[in-house]
Amino acid sequence: MRTVIEHAQVLCMDEERHVYQDGYVVLEHDKIIAVGEGKPDLQADRQIDACGGILMPGMVNVHSHIPMIPFRSMGDDCPDRLRKFLFPLELEAMTPELVYRASRYAICELLLSGVTTVLDMYYFEDQVARACDEMGIRAWVGETVINMETCDSKEPYGGLTLCEELIKKWKGHDRIHPMAAPHATNTNSPEMLKAAYDLACRYDVPYTLHVSEMDYEMELFRKEYNQTPIEFLYDLGVLSDRTIAAHCIHATDHDIALFAETNTRVAHCVGANTKGGKGVCPVYDMENRGVTVGVGTDGPSSGNTLDLFTQFKMIASAQKTRYHSRGIFPADQIVKLGTIGGAKVLGAEQEIGSIEAGKKADLVLLETDSVNMFPAYNPYSVIVYSARPQNVDKVWVNGAQLVEGGRLLGVDLKKEREELSAVMGEFTRRAEEYKDIL
Ligand SMILES: [Zn+2]
Incomplete structure (x- = not known):
């Protein structure tokens, strides 16, 4: 399975700090196989239009x-x-x-x-x-x-x-x-x-x-x-x-x-x-x-x-x-x-931490349409000073997409919360005993 993500502002975080303004990243299985400006020379099974969003390493x-x-x-x-x-x-x-x-x-x-x-x-x-x-x-x-x-x-x-x-x-x-x-x-x-x-x-x-x-x-x-x-x-x-x-x-x-x-x-x-x-x-x-x-x-x-x-x-x-x-x-x-x-x-810089061919495909796409994301002069500034978790649109780990449109794929958050609540009874009861010092 090969995926091409196009029309992204790609922040590589590699040694030279490459930034591609209208960039692409190609993923195959668990790895990044290509990154660059414009359009890749590769056929893809799936094409994703990043619509000018910021693509950064996980x-x-x-x-x-x-x-x-x-x-x-x-x-x-x-x-x-x-x-x-x-x-x-x-x-x-x-x-x-x-x-x-x-x-x-x-x-x-x-x-x-x-x-x-x-x-x-x-x-x-x-x-x-x-x-x-x-x-x-x-x-x-x-x-x-x-x-x-x-x-x-x-x-x-x-x-x-x-x-x-x-x-x-x-x-x-x-x-x-x-x-x-x-x-x-x-x-x-x-x-x-x-x-x-x-x-x-x-x-x-x-x-x-x-x-x-x-x-x-x-x-x-x-x-x-x-x-x-x-x-x-x-x-x-x-x-x-x-x-x-x-x-x-x-x-x-x-x-x-x-x-x-x-x-x-x-x-x-x-x-x-x-x-x-x-x-x-x-x-x-x-x-x-x-x-x-x-x-x-x-x-x-x-x-x-x-x-x-x-x-x-x-x-x-x-x-x-x-x-x-x-x-x-x-x-x-x-x-x-x-x-x-x-x-x-973590001693894992050969595998993760930047967008480079050969590294694991751990990627985050930030949308730039939300009210807090305009204007965006400098993508690093946007990430540090403007962005919030709610601006995360898509996430890949090890080549698998786990978040789409700001929602988890294959995981029901409401169900997770209910399952957690269901096993918190004794904890909550014990916590009550500390009420007077909290
Ligand atoms: Zn600690």
């Missing part, structure tokens, strides 16, 4: 906890909510069925907003992988390893065994890539951080964790080790090109140098970080020092949405404000973070 969300949909809009303004109710409620009420149904619902939101690849770390992660597999999205999945009893393990650190099982089960899948995912620097012992890293090395998979996110985490490492969490991880020997450090809000100049030296990658989650009043990651300095950075939403209760358009606007505002300069972080650099930057974070 977006890559490099940090999330997608099964946390049931927590969305709960205790949004509650200080220290992680320890006050997120951890306890997860322990009491998350079940495999709830993780599975919430993941399916979250994937609907991801696909409808043009996210074609997501990195997820949570509990019952095999259920997340199952949902991603069924629904056609590309995913990196990691079972959480943490120093306490969890909803899927009575024993602290039981996640390490589950993590290995997950890796064995999913390694080699075309779209689903397992990882090792210790929760954070301050919620694992040094031995367990290392054990999870050794597991990642043994199976040659990525290693991801929360780093330099919390004020109390910074305090703890200063007191215990007289180091930053990043210096500590460096000495522990777990920083390398397989490491994806989420947040890194409080990264110092020395920390950034350590990331650059070890080729450690960063998942920047500005929405979650600023909503929590935690601070703004020095992404501009990281980029200037050659550190690879991608964009994450964090869970749907941290940033409330799973789309990257929301994050793009906040990255611009936060970085320009932090460095007191309108000129830094132009829109094309922000689109880069959400596409090829994210692909590099």
Whole structure:
């Protein structure tokens, strides 16, 4: 099956940043086989007129906890909510069925907003992988390893065994890539951080964790080790090109140098970080020092949405404000973070992140007819500052079209919501018990 998409403004996000004003892209099976200006020299089974819309690479969300949909809009303004109710409620009420149904619902939101690849770390992660597999999205999945009893393990650190099982089960899948995912620097012992890293090395998979996110985490490492969490991880020997450090809000100049030296990658989650009043990651300095950075939403209760358009606007505002300069972080650099930057974070830049012949056909077509999309002088600016998820018209992952006319193909969103609601009963009942602190 060969598909030609014509009359699109094609933003390739390749090394040379090619933009084709009246461009085409040809897809065959799971791959892009041609891209250029005008009309292709190839016969097609299906022809699509993009009507001047913007065709961009599928977006890559490099940090999330997608099964946390049931927590969305709960205790949004509650200080220290992680320890006050997120951890306890997860322990009491998350079940495999709830993780599975919430993941399916979250994937609907991801696909409808043009996210074609997501990195997820949570509990019952095999259920997340199952949902991603069924629904056609590309995913990196990691079972959480943490120093306490969890909803899927009575024993602290039981996640390490589950993590290995997950890796064995999913390694080699075309779209689903397992990882090792210790929760954070301050919620694992040094031995367990290392054990999870050794597991990642043994199976040659990525290693991801929360780093330099919390004020109390910074305090703890200063007191215990007289180091930053990043210096500590460096000495522990777990920083390398397989490491994806989420947040890194409080990264110092020395920390950034350590990331650059070890080729450690960063998942920047500005929405979650600023909503929590935690601070703004020095992404501009990281980029200037050659550190690879991608964009994450964090869970749907941290940033409330799973789309990257929301994050793009906040990255611009936060970085320009932090460095007191309108000129830094132009829109094309922000689109880069959400596409090829994210692909590099995952070590998958040979496969995804840009529109180039030979790469996987992960594509997003934005319509430019809606009221918020006119005029459109610069397509990068349109994506960062004007566009919203509702402007996503069509989406392909691995050559399969999953969204048409802003609607999911083969998935009934209303039914997904009903199925999720049906398994949320116990969760909702337990959540009531926290009413007075939310
Ligand atoms: Zn997170």
